[in-house]
Amino acid sequence: MPSAHPLAPAWLTPRRDTDDLEAALLPADAHRDAQGRLVIGGVDVETLAAQHGTPLYVLSEADFRARARSFREAFSAAFAPETEVDVFYAGKAFLSTHVAGWAVEEGLCVDTASGGELALALAGGVPPKQIGLHGNNKSDAEIQRALDAGIGRIIADSLDELERISTLAVAAGTRAPVMLRLTPGVHASTHEYIATAHEDQKFGLSLTPALSAAGAPAADSDGAVAAGAPAADPASEDTAANPYLGSPAWTAASRALELPGVELRGLHAHIGSQIFEPAGFELAAQKLITFLARLRADHGVELPELDLGGGHGIAYTEADTPRDPESIAAALAATVKQACAEHGLQVPRISIEPGRAIVGPAGVTLYRVGVQKDVQVDAPDGSTTSRRYVAVDGGMSDNARGVLYDADYSAVLASRRVTGDHALSRIVGKHCESGDIVVRNVYLPTATARDDLLAVPATGAYCHSLSSNYNYLTRPAVVAVADGASQVLIRRETEQDMLGRDTGFAAR
Ligand SMILES: Cc1ncc(COP(=O)(O)O)c(C=O)c1O
Missing domain, CATH: 3.20.20.10 (Alanine racemase)
Structure with a gap:
């Protein structure tokens, strides 16, 4: 197993392949297809991104329903008769x-x-x-x-x-x-x-x-x-x-x-x-x-x-x-x-x-990778090391929990399978805030490149509902996936939606 990065939290396992560890965080009907693409509810992430754009909230209907049922059945059985x-x-x-x-x-x-x-x-x-x-x-x-x-x-x-x-x-x-x-x-x-x-x-x-x-x-x-x-x-x-x-x-x-x-x-x-x-x-x-x-x-x-x-x-x-x-x-x-x-x-x-x-666990957010930077950082042990910043096309406007609660998330390279070296990475958004962090610490393949898709699991709760238009970013669509098809539950916001609330300046 590779050694831990000096800036990584103790719980984060150094890795060469993310699949096994992330499987527990993804909806139950998620898997990789033969090309290594993440598939949720029978729909692969490239198809979802092509049809609906990114960032995109993806909700597994089967996973939501199974969790709803499991709460009802477990509590009903425990309190019966x-x-x-x-x-x-x-x-x-x-x-x-x-x-x-x-x-x-x-x-x-x-x-x-x-x-x-x-x-x-x-x-x-x-x-x-x-x-x-x-x-x-x-x-x-x-x-x-x-x-x-x-x-x-x-x-x-x-x-x-x-x-x-x-x-x-x-x-x-x-x-x-x-x-x-x-x-x-x-x-x-x-x-x-x-x-x-x-x-x-x-x-x-x-x-x-x-x-x-x-x-x-x-x-x-x-x-x-x-x-x-x-x-x-x-x-x-x-x-x-x-x-x-x-x-x-x-x-x-x-x-x-x-x-x-x-x-x-x-x-x-x-x-x-x-x-x-x-x-x-x-x-x-x-x-x-x-x-x-x-x-x-x-x-x-x-x-x-x-x-x-x-x-x-x-x-x-x-x-x-x-x-x-x-x-x-x-x-x-x-x-x-x-x-x-x-x-x-x-x-x-x-x-x-x-x-x-x-x-929460029924939802995954898909982002496209944009700019990446390796930033030199002083480690607690006095050494100098580097952290990779991976910027995506959303951020704190679609997931405010990092900013609000210092919440931790994980992420997986979703558009292809890459094994080999991984870099300690921080996934950040595109907002004008240095605190605009989606995933604080995750090992991503060093081969992660512009236009790759990243999937952030467990974003079904308190992400869309806390979303905003900060920096006039349009809010992502929410799509449900089930049985190999996707369905828009909430359409992507448009610039027209945002401009429609502005009463419009008329020069006098
Ligand atoms: C009164 C009440 N009930 C239920 C909930 C749901 O909590 P959770 O989504 O963590 O289950 C909340 C969350 O703030 C709440 O305030």
Whole structure:
């Protein structure tokens, strides 16, 4: 095996042939054909580029559908026979009418996060009862639209919003189905989570009582509970003082139960993104179930639903080793069933909201290689080495995750197979920003040349949906591939589209 480059991260395997390592990151129906071209959904990348241009978002329909199904089947099986599970595909990861339709055909619901996403889901034919609406600052118009459409749930994020939902629902002669978004004090990412009493973020309603004027908690909170800590004894809990009194979550839940236009269906929590281990989900679930038990003790109401959010992780590079939905579902189901049994509660109907884990690995972005430069760099060991910069015809406008989150990706030379020497390469875009990096570190064949096609795997989520027109680049098309054919889901933006928004200068 070749030796590692001094600038390469430790996880990056030096290589002569990229195929084996990248296969795990590509859609399940990707392979190389006899000419060495990458083929996805039965269509080779040169054909895709010739028909649709580059950069190009390519989505494997079969891979998307298989992942959607695997979440539904894994969670339904794990929670059976006690309860049923609804999988809400989180449309913020990527939404088009086709994708919304595929999700529904696979038995999923669709989670939206704005009036625009709601409009798209409805345009895609998603039955309104299978739509949820999120958002920390929903406008009255968005709430009204949700009520008019008769969607299945509005996830309320504040007391202010609850009041407005009720007022608008009463005016419309209805009661709105509402879930309350709580912040359980669990933040999870990849392998770890942190538990905290106080949440410094804009979403949801805290379980922790608000501080008194003196800065001390107005009442005891349930605080930060270590993972695996036993649930409270239900007998003593029923008689002890309510630890949530004075918390935004308790105030909102109590109010929701009184409001004439609100039908409080249950509780919701979303604890982070790119989560590999179930422990954070389990702890959040325990906390919500303890809260449900307290609601029953003090208000005599057993809420029928619990939404455990999204955030299930995927492999962006060889360093990532996410678990499959079965093992997450099994761990979570065991914890939820046990916590409910300890509190004497029926297991509520469960929902989850995976976005990235369904659409991320199904997507690949194709770019054409342009300018390449070998840049001299001082290595940490004091030596001087070089890094290859490979510029492509897109960049941070079609994949903002590198700039936003320092996200790592991988890449593969897709238009031909080349073995032999590889150079540590950085794939950069064509924008006027030095931070315009698509792939920070990857070994690409030194023979990579102008007009070769590069494929960046795992770009199905949060790439098109975060895309922009920065530097007036037109947004790429999104095409679906299946059974040897491609279909445009979202057409490439044109300069005319961009100029059409400019009202036009007329010299006086
Ligand atoms: C409330 C909520 N649900 C679901 C998701 C989807 O997360 P992911 O795509 O990581 O599964 C998000 C992402 O931000 C979210 O905020």
